[in-house]
Amino acid sequence: xxxxxxxxxxxxxxxxxxxxxxxxxxxxxxxxxxxxxxxxxxxxxxxxxxxxxxxxxxxxxxxxxxxxxxxxxxxxxxxxxxxxxxxxxxxxxxxxxxxxxxxxxxxxxxxxxxxxxxxxxxxxxxxxxxxxxxxxxxxxxxxxxxxxxxxxxxxxxxxxxxxxxxxxxxxxxxxxxxxxxxxxxxxxxxxxxxxxxxxxxxxxxxxxxxxxxxxxxxxxxxxxxxxxxxxxxxxxxxxxxxxxxxxxxxxxxxxxxxxxxxxxxxxxxxxxxxxxxxxxxxxxxxxxxxxxxxxxxxxxxxxxxxxxxxxxxxxxxxxxxxxxxxxxxxxxxxxxxxxxxxxxxxxxxxxxxxxxxxxxxxxxxxxxxxxxxxxxxxxxxxxxxx
Amino acid sequence: xxxxxxxxxxxxxxxxxxxxxxxxxxxxxxxxxxxxx
Numbered sequence: 164x165x166x167x168x169x170x171x172x173x174x175x176x177x178x179x180x181x182x183x184x185x186x187x188x189x190x191x192x193x194x195x196x197x198x199x200x201x202x203x204x205x206x207x208x209x210x211x212x213x214x215x216x217x218x219x220x221x222x223x224x225x226x227x228x229x230x231x232x233x234x235x236x237x238x239x240x241x242x243x244x245x246x247x248x249x250x251x252x253x254x255x256x257x258x259x260x261x262x263x264x265x266x267x268x269x270x271x272x273x274x275x276x277x278x279x280x281x282x283x284x285x286x287x288x289x290x291x292x293x294x295x296x297x298x299x300x301x302x303x304x305x306x307x308x309x310x311x312x313x314x315x316x317x318x319x320x321x322x323x324x325x326x327x328x329x330x331x332x333x334x335x336x337x338x339x340x341x342x343x344x345x346x347x348x349x350x351x352x353x354x355x356x357x358x359x360x361x362x363x364x365x366x367x368x369x370x371x372x373x374x375x376x377x378x379x380x381x382x383x384x385x386x387x388x389x390x391x392x393x394x395x396x397x398x399x400x401x402x403x404x405x406x407x408x409x410x411x412x413x414x415x416x417x418x419x420x421x422x423x424x425x426x427x428x429x430x431x432x433x434x435x436x437x438x439x440x441x442x443x444x445x446x447x448x449x450x451x452x453x454x455x456x457x458x459x460x461x462x463x464x465x466x467x468x469x470x471x472x473x474x475x476x477x478x479x480x481x482x483x484x485x486x487x488x489x490x491x492x493x494x495x496x497x498x499x500x501x502x503x504x505x506x507x508x509x510x511x512x513x514x515x516x517x518x519x520x521x522x523x524x525x526x527x528x529x530x531x532x533x534x535x536x537x538x539x540x541x542x543x544x545x546x547x548x549x
Numbered sequence: 550x551x552x553x554x555x556x557x558x559x560x561x562x563x564x565x566x567x568x569x570x571x572x573x574x575x576x577x578x579x580x581x582x583x584x585x586x
Contacts, residue, residue, distance in 0.1 A: 354567075354571040359571065
């Protein structure tokens with residue numbers, strides 16, 4: 164994994180130090196910033212893998228050309244240009260993922276080029292929406308490529324929007340002592356979660372899975388795995404957010420106390436929040452009428468979760484995961500239970516709802532448990548009384 | 550005032566322990582941590 168390496172952390176610190184130094188250069192610093200950010204990002208990728216760096220640069224250049232085409236097109240050509248660019252990117256990713264085994268064996272390629280691509284795709288599509296709907300303060304090539312290849316968020320988000328990145332990268336910025344302390348603490352917390360807590364929980368998880376599974380043990384496996392996923396991904400996000408701030412970029416929060424969500428709809432606004440925001444802004448709002456009906460919202464909630472499942476990977480377990488959460492979210496919409504205000508219900512009712520939501524999410528992690536065989540074992544264990 | 554200093558010292562110690570655990574992991578001295586991998 165990207166961050167399980169002391170060299171990576173030291174390189175990111177060096178990158179932050181160089182960008183902070185540039186921030187001291189009044190006037191010229193802000194002009195040179197996107198170039199420096201891009202250069203350091205490409206250098207970082209090149210040290211990791213030359214093929215990945217070349218692919219990432221070409222991918223960014225090609226999509227910048229598509230961005231300019233959408234921006235420059237007018238009249239009847241504008242919509243087809245926008246839709247064509249979005250669909251071409253999705254098709255390219257699908258082809259790469261579905262036929263990776265065959266395509267990537269060619270000497271020019273390597274599986275490593277897929278690193279972070281599902282996240283970069285979402286950023287690319289966001290940029291096309293920017294060109295189509297906003298169409299002002301357009302980025303230069305250096306800014307656009309720096310946005311796509313920004314190292315702290317390159318592999319797994321949080322998913323930044325082009326608009327927000329441009330706002331930060333174009334602002335005069337100096338690293339102050341408050342930001343430095345905040346960032347270092349955030350990075351340490353993230354590393355501690357990702358390396359230490361996840362490793363400890365992994366040991367517990369594997370020991371539990373190694374034995375015979377009955378209801379209690381299967382439930383314990385799911386709870387441990389749920390907490391493990393939280394520490395793993397929120398730890399990663401902490402590191403990305405911390406390094407982002409050290410480099411003057413406000414990376415959005417990904418985890419906003421998800422365990423205290425009283426409905427599943429609220430849970431998905433708090434867990435991997437930037438992914439939920441992305442799908443709301445780019446899928447739901449694209450297709451939604453001005454006043455969407457309850458049936459439409461239920462259908463869209465289902466559709467979006469199936470898409471999110473497929474986005475995680477083209478695998479039966481991810482499709483099942485999408486269907487499971489899609490049905491649950493659709494039911495919440497049908498029964499008007501998408502939001503619960505903490506102030507309008509009793510404490511007992513609120514926390515009972517949170518417990519039910521966490522139980523449903525923990526059960527859903529069964530679809531993330533490596534393979535069909537393991538998922539089947541856990542499922543059988545759940546219905547085997549001790 | 551005294552309370553604030555004690556709180557700050559406690560915070561520094563907690564982060565120091567977390568950092569030491571991370572360094573132990575990176576330097577391979579934290580094998581107890583990733584037993585099972």
